[in-house]
Amino acid sequence: MPSIRVLTLKDDAEVVNLDHLTSRRLVRRAHGASVSVNVSTLDEGYDDRAVRYPEQDEIFYILSGEAEIEFDGVNRRLGPGMAVVVPRNCTYAYRVIKGPNEMVVVFSPARS
16 A cells, blocks of 8 residues: 655755756655656756657746746746646757746656
């Protein structure tokens, strides 16, 4: 029988540092979860022109900062309190205009 778990960023998150990006991978498949949850910080200047997850749906909720997302030829400005739902295998561009850009990111199914 599955059990309830309480996880903290300090004790349980796997921290991944990339250029202009820190991802704290809090909930992962290793925890027995069907979704994964990251708390990510993107620095001002982050600019990825081709983001795509072929195996996962992605939802991100903006906590701070300002960014721009481009998909299907449309540009949208993003800020705190906004969420974006990206179905698997969709490609988008993401650029941080005013950082840091903090967000909670959920992937389904869970990433490793």
